[in-house]
Amino acid sequence: MIELGVLIVDDEPLARARLARQLGKLEHCELLGEAADAVEALEQVERLDPDLVLLDIEMPGDNGLQLARRLSQMDSPPALIFCTAHDEFALPAFATAAVGYLLKPVSAADLAAAVDKAVQLNRSQRKLAGLPATPTVPAAARRRIHAVSRLGVELLDVGEIRCFIADSKYVVAHHGRGETVLDESLRDLEAEFAGLFVRVHRGALVAAQHVRALHREEGGYRVELDGVGVRPAVSRRMLGQVKALLAEMA
Template identity: 35%
Template sequence: MPSNIQALIVDDERYAREELIFLLGRYPYVKIVGEADSGDTAIMQAIRLQPDVVFLDVEMPKMNGMEVAAVLKELKNPPQIVFATAYPQFAADAFRVNAIDYLLKPYEEDQILQTLKRIQVKETPDNGQESFHQLGKLAIERDGEIVYVSISCILYICREDSLTRIVTKTEEYEVKLTLKELETRLTPFSFYRIHKSYLVNLLHVTRLSPWFNGAYQLEIDGSKEKLSVSRNYVKGLRKKLEH
């Protein structure tokens, strides 16, 4: 049985709120605990009701959805955030405030179901680390769309100039997120920083070889590139790999 999800619906348009409430009402494990038509009201409702997730419109007068999300993120028990909007151009900003998903209007039933599955995974840590590796995805904005990349397929991530490059066995993606932001988001997974500019998926490491001045080189299954391991990170890396 899916675990219950308590949801707060925030949109300045009443009909938009009613539509989302209707669609979510198809799932008996989703309970709508409240709704709000402004950013200020949303924050007060979130503090009072303690929902698991806030479905949050982006474009609202006075206080927009991004500003609301930034406040909610600082709460002692922050709810998950799902942005619900007609504007795809806000996707990158949405994931900067750790939104779990980004629903585009008009809503599609399959899209809502996938969102609810992501919420359930985050709400049920007892499933264990393996479940996160099987179900976890990283949302990446590309060409106006949101691409969901399986985290287990990511080989490594590196920072080059003002962009961050995410490398999988089959594709590469460039994002504006910093390495630190991605490192924080990937905390539950098998990623480790080996250099100020590199974050690697330990699941794909095959060889660690001495290089010079106490530094090492790392070989990754599925990549011909050898990655530099700063000597400051070698001890911690070996501890992660050998225990």
């Protein structure tokens, strides 16, 4: 069973090739892609949604520590294992919540141990994020959301909202009457409405009780919701949870 999708970020092709060979011998891992710098890495993280990033520190442009800080600010960030030739960066590296710090040349045993730790964390995260069969609104959560637009103040009943989709600096709430732009973050909405809305992708939360079907389309899976035409993308690492939710609601 594949449990971790992995992205390798290193500006040295030989270092990437060595890590790729070692990963190929480990269970529970799938190499999703490679990147040579921070810009390419960010694009790959958004597109591939990896569970784990193997990250060098010294690279052209933003270094690995700077990239790690940017990744940590994302909703549902991947786990990080630093793979570097420099031992002096260990303290700031672990300040980014890295799960491992390996010195080059990385040994197969050290990589396996660090990856195993990431696997255990991933299992724990999935367990904590288990999807309930009968979602309820948390007692402290709002029943209505205030949205300010050119038309004035709009009140959205939370029960009408089918999904929240991240769009640049804003979040778009999709409901039966259309779309409404919110000046809120997915992370805050997920925390407030835990149990009612569930994450299916780094950029999408859906109303659990309105999930109707899961469709495999070109480029991946999308979830069908009643009452709206939008079909949010489902990331590879959230796919199992969405399938479990549909099974419980059947």
